[in-house]
Amino acid sequence: MQLFWRKGYESTSLNDLLRETGLSKSSLYQTFGSKHLLFEQSIDRYRQCLVKDLKAMLNNARSGRQFIEDMFYSVADEVKGKNARRGCLVMNTASEFAQSDLVIAGLVKQGTRGFYDVFETAVRRTQSEGEIPANEDTRALAIYLVTAMSGLKTQVKAGASAADIISTAKIILSTLF
Amino acid sequence: MQLFWRKGYESTSLNDLLRETGLSKSSLYQTFGSKHLLFEQSIDRYRQCLVKDLKAMLNNARSGRQFIEDMFYSVADEVKGKNARRGCLVMNTASEFAQSDLVIAGLVKQGTRGFYDVFETAVRRTQSEGEIPANEDTRALAIYLVTAMSGLKTQVKAGASAADIISTAKIILSTLF
DNA sequence: TTTTTTATGGACCATACGGTCCCGATAACG
DNA sequence: CGTTATCGGGACCGTATGGTCCATAAAAAA
Numbered sequence: 001m002q003l004f005w006r007k008g009y010e011s012t013s014l015n016d017l018l019r020e021t022g023l024s025k026s027s028l029y030q031t032f033g034s035k036h037l038l039f040e041q042s043i044d045r046y047r048q049c050l051v052k053d054l055k056a057m058l059n060n061a062r063s064g065r066q067f068i069e070d071m072f073y074s075v076a077d078e079v080k081g082k083n084a085r086r087g088c089l090v091m092n093t094a095s096e097f098a099q100s101d102l103v104i105a106g107l108v109k110q111g112t113r114g115f116y117d118v119f120e121t122a123v124r125r126t127q128s129e130g131e132i133p134a135n136e137d138t139r140a141l142a143i144y145l146v147t148a149m150s151g152l153k154t155q156v157k158a159g160a161s162a163a164d165i166i167s168t169a170k171i172i173l174s175t176l177f
Numbered sequence: 178m179q180l181f182w183r184k185g186y187e188s189t190s191l192n193d194l195l196r197e198t199g200l201s202k203s204s205l206y207q208t209f210g211s212k213h214l215l216f217e218q219s220i221d222r223y224r225q226c227l228v229k230d231l232k233a234m235l236n237n238a239r240s241g242r243q244f245i246e247d248m249f250y251s252v253a254d255e256v257k258g259k260n261a262r263r264g265c266l267v268m269n270t271a272s273e274f275a276q277s278d279l280v281i282a283g284l285v286k287q288g289t290r291g292f293y294d295v296f297e298t299a300v301r302r303t304q305s306e307g308e309i310p311a312n313e314d315t316r317a318l319a320i321y322l323v324t325a326m327s328g329l330k331t332q333v334k335a336g337a338s339a340a341d342i343i344s345t346a347k348i349i350l351s352t353l354f
Numbered sequence: 355t356t357t358t359t360t361a362t363g364g365a366c367c368a369t370a371c372g373g374t375c376c377c378g379a380t381a382a383c384g
Numbered sequence: 385c386g387t388t389a390t391c392g393g394g395a396c397c398g399t400a401t402g403g404t405c406c407a408t409a410a411a412a413a414a
Contacts (some may be wrong), residue, residue: 207360366405
């Protein structure tokens with residue numbers, strides 16, 4: 001999963017996977033079936049873990065608004081560090097495959113829906129806390145936030161500076177607050 | 178360029194390129210040097226053409242606001258049609274390579290800067306037409322618009338519906354107008 | 355017309371790819 | 385202890401990859 005996340009599907013070779021996992025070829029094929037199936041399982045695991053983590057973060061957050069703001073400002077951190085600029089596996093996969101592979105497209109759709117749901121929950125909570133008007137379309141706002149997040153991560157990949165990310169995050173958030 | 182745009186770098190094989198161009202292998206190598214060099218030239222040409230077209234569209238637009246609105250609403254059209262969901266070559270490349278290839282990273286940076294510039298010009302014009310407050314940071318707004326556009330195109334690739342694209346575009350634009 | 359440059363088709367190459375298979379080691383089980 | 389199921393190392397396979405080379409054909413220059 002880490003490897004696919006960092007390099008994408010096509011650029012990750014079987015040898016890369018063997019080196020990273022420490023498995024032999026036969027073991028990897030016995031366990032995962034094929035490179036493609038392993039990729040599918042990687043996306044699925046990624047989505048499960050990320051959505052679970054996001055829900056936990058939202059639950060532990062002081063407020064819905066705090067959660068949303070933290071999410072966007074923390075993108076600036078991805079400019080630096082060891083796993084720098086690797087983006088989001090689901091969105092990376094959407095970009096690499098688009099709709100050319102039906103199975104992958106389904107997993108991507110499942111992933112984006114999961115992200116929509118988390119952000120919609122966050123928006124609803126923020127509404128109930130009085131920081132977002134109650135008459136706003138929560139689903140539309142959630143999709144907007146996921147879209148903006150995805151754009152921000154693409155900017156990181158394109159080489160944007162942390163300062164640009166933060167100033168853009170400010171504008172994104174100004175739509176809500 | 179069309180092929181790289183549709184399929185990305187790794188997924189486009191030399192045979193694909195020969196078939197599409199109608200050239201023989203030696204001719205293609207004599208003309209473009211290598212697959213990698215051809216890709217670089219494709220990105221460069223893409224950027225030049227697109228930036229030129231955008232500038233022309235902006236000049237011909239009834240207003241800066243009209244230009245910006247048209248840009249975002251027209252993304253919904255990319256859901257359907259023959260060249261559906263292929264996104265933007267520069268952003269696709271940013272996603273595929275991130276910063277792993279220095280030459281490519283430079284071309285991506287050049288591309289994004291070109292997009293920033295066009296949108297900054299559009300924002301400035303819109304300010305002078307009184308539709309955006311004069312005290313707004315035009316560069317920051319331009320980067321925001323490019324970021325939002327890139328996110329929107331990724332949503333298209335992820336399989337979003339035209340309706341979702343339009344409602345998200347509305348929210349993106351509500352930040353400015 | 356002859357010479358020199360340029361362009362092109364196609365054979366050829368080494369290698370890296372994803373994937374299969376078998377046989378020996380190990381571990382679980384009776 | 386003996387038997388059976390599981391696991392993994394590595395040889396092997398066919399193919400597609402990006403890339404080179406050369407001999408010839410066409411065109412440009414002399």
